[in-house]
Amino acid sequence: MLWSxxxxxxxxxxxxxxxxxxxxxxxxxxxxxxxxxAAQLDHQLVPQAPEGxxxxxxxxxxxxxxxxxSDWQSGPGYRLIDRHCRGLKHVQALxxxxxxxxxxxxxxxxxxxxxxxxxxxxxWRVLDFEFLAGHSFDKADVMADRRxxxxxERTRRRFFPxxxxxxxxxxxxxxxxxxxxxxPTVSVDFEMAxxxxxxxxTSNPQSDxxxxxxxxxxxxxxxxxxxxxxxVKEEFKKxxxxxxxxxxxxxxxxEAFLLTRLERVSQGMVGNIDGPAAxxxxxxxxxxxxxxxxxxxxxxxININLSRIWDRNTEIGVRKAFGASxxxxxxxxxxENVVLSILGGIIGLALAGIVLAxxxxxxxxHVVINLSLNWRIFGYALVLAAFFGLLSGVWPAWRMxxxxxxxxxxxxxx
Amino acid sequence: MNDSTSQVATAQADQLAATGTALDLxxxxxxxxxxxxxxxxxxxxxxxxxxxxxxxxxGPSGSGKSTLLNILGLLDAPSEGQVMIGDRDVAKLGExxxxxxxxxxxxxxxxxxxxxxxxxxxxxxxxxxLYRKISPRxxxxxxxxxxxxxxxxxxxxxxxxxxxxxxxxxxxxxRAIVGTPDILLADEPTxxxxxxxxxxxxxxxxxxxxxxxxxxxxxxxxxxxAERTQRILRLFDGRQVH
Numbered sequence: 001m002l003w004s005x006x007x008x009x010x011x012x013x014x015x016x017x018x019x020x021x022x023x024x025x026x027x028x029x030x031x032x033x034x035x036x037x038a039a040q041l042d043h044q045l046v047p048q049a050p051e052g053x054x055x056x057x058x059x060x061x062x063x064x065x066x067x068x069x070s071d072w073q074s075g076p077g078y079r080l081i082d083r084h085c086r087g088l089k090h091v092q093a094l095x096x097x098x099x100x101x102x103x104x105x106x107x108x109x110x111x112x113x114x115x116x117x118x119x120x121x122x123x124w125r126v127l128d129f130e131f132l133a134g135h136s137f138d139k140a141d142v143m144a145d146r147r148x149x150x151x152x153e154r155t156r157r158r159f160f161p162x163x164x165x166x167x168x169x170x171x172x173x174x175x176x177x178x179x180x181x182x183x184p185t186v187s188v189d190f191e192m193a194x195x196x197x198x199x200x201x202t203s204n205p206q207s208d209x210x211x212x213x214x215x216x217x218x219x220x221x222x223x224x225x226x227x228x229x230x231x232v233k234e235e236f237k238k239x240x241x242x243x244x245x246x247x248x249x250x251x252x253x254x255e256a257f258l259l260t261r262l263e264r265v266s267q268g269m270v271g272n273i274d275g276p277a278a279x280x281x282x283x284x285x286x287x288x289x290x291x292x293x294x295x296x297x298x299x300x301x302i303n304i305n306l307s308r309i310w311d312r313n314t315e316i317g318v319r320k321a322f323g324a325s326x327x328x329x330x331x332x333x334x335x336e337n338v339v340l341s342i343l344g345g346i347i348g349l350a351l352a353g354i355v356l357a358x359x360x361x362x363x364x365x366h367v368v369i370n371l372s373l374n375w376r377i378f379g380y381a382l383v384l385a386a387f388f389g390l391l392s393g394v395w396p397a398w399r400m401x402x403x404x405x406x407x408x409x410x411x412x413x414x
Numbered sequence: 415m416n417d418s419t420s421q422v423a424t425a426q427a428d429q430l431a432a433t434g435t436a437l438d439l440x441x442x443x444x445x446x447x448x449x450x451x452x453x454x455x456x457x458x459x460x461x462x463x464x465x466x467x468x469x470x471x472x473g474p475s476g477s478g479k480s481t482l483l484n485i486l487g488l489l490d491a492p493s494e495g496q497v498m499i500g501d502r503d504v505a506k507l508g509e510x511x512x513x514x515x516x517x518x519x520x521x522x523x524x525x526x527x528x529x530x531x532x533x534x535x536x537x538x539x540x541x542x543x544l545y546r547k548i549s550p551r552x553x554x555x556x557x558x559x560x561x562x563x564x565x566x567x568x569x570x571x572x573x574x575x576x577x578x579x580x581x582x583x584x585x586x587x588x589r590a591i592v593g594t595p596d597i598l599l600a601d602e603p604t605x606x607x608x609x610x611x612x613x614x615x616x617x618x619x620x621x622x623x624x625x626x627x628x629x630x631x632x633x634x635x636x637x638x639x640a641e642r643t644q645r646i647l648r649l650f651d652g653r654q655v656h
Binding site for chain 1: 484487489490491509510513514516517518522524528530531532533537540541542544545546550589593
């Protein structure tokens, strides 16, 4: 029966070209937008190099510190991480990164902006950068405050297009660094990995960087097993209650959470609340927004579907006369709509691929965004398209299929 | 014919033969009601049609012929009265059971053919079998046999729009008989055809009635065709005229 439904679906779509075009346009445009969003979320949620180990990493990126007179939210400071976050049980390595600064250089009279960040030696253990040339810097380099730097491939192409980059000197503002390694360019949405250049933590030119409780740092905790996440979080939470505040009149309480990758993305959407609650809220938000976004074209498609099925009243009557039940007919029209939606989904997927390919050329030059389609996105497209088909197809199908056969044969509802 | 289908058809035919009556209408009224007007389409109809009988229904336009046929075919429900198919009271059947009864027991032929334009001849003929548990291959074989009986086997892959009126009605006959129903209901089957084509369709109905013992009820305006049937039922203003 399904094959018969598919055959008639394709013939109906071919015969009613205008209807097919209008429907496909609405479906594919809607799904294109949703798939671009899905690609972005997929990119952030699925661990991949250089954040390939983030399936067993907890991060600390936001802190809320407050007292009677002050209230401050920002990234953690180095002192908070150094004094209160080290030595947690089950944590194998602690990566620390200062969000860095935008540095301007001139190459052949042309201004080039790059993002330089400062990291500790364990940063290279927690993140799995692939080195195209050279190597990372180690603890000794950091301790000795050596002016060494790892650069990304984009920076290498700019500064050293024709020569081996490793060993070369790089002038950044008033300081000169020696290039020790080259890594692939990192997409901007990898919060812990993203930068164009990485220098030792001790290169930070700010004089008080070691003393800040609140600043622009971020920390990534490599845990021996995701099964120990809760234990690490619990110990961290306890540590946050034991902080000694330099100025207790201003601050006496700290609210901070260690987050999984999913929780971090969720918190980015809903604010600084506990991880699991953030995930639930973000999930509801994404689902609600998607449903709302899909509902407008779905309502439009419902109208188109009603008139399309209305045109086929006689067919409904004939099928009923020869033994089709209302359920059979609902099945038939829903299959038609789902097939149409899946066709729209495939077109939407192609359009989303084009948009994702165009995004890098639309953002500032120093921002790198690498988004692409994959099999998971294709899966999302199929699920979204099928859901859209059901959303817009069930009601018109049910409404038309429950007609009395004699009314349908006469050409319309009584 | 597929074994299981054959068994079902045989069982139903046996059931109708056992009761001796294919269709029974007892005190049937049909009233169409709108906000202001009440239209009586059928009034106190009492008809009994024996299994294997060929009956024609005649009457002027608006006399209720098609309404009566629709009620006989479970396409419409009476406002009052009882409709029996074999020994089954139709009023006691749910939507799904009515659909099943139409599918297994009744075949329809319409004046305007009512073929589905998006389906080719073979798919149109297979339509009633789609709602039975029959494999696609068996459906196809049964449809080919039905098409062969009406002499249109060579047109199986044509679409309705590519056929003449007579050919379309022959496809409609094939569709009506493909599921070996016990009752064939034909609503002015020759109304849109010239006399030669009309005779051809009538020959097919007679042949099927005679050879398969099927009950045929035909609405017609054509006295000549009506006289070829075993009994004429006349209606006037929704009432039986004896």
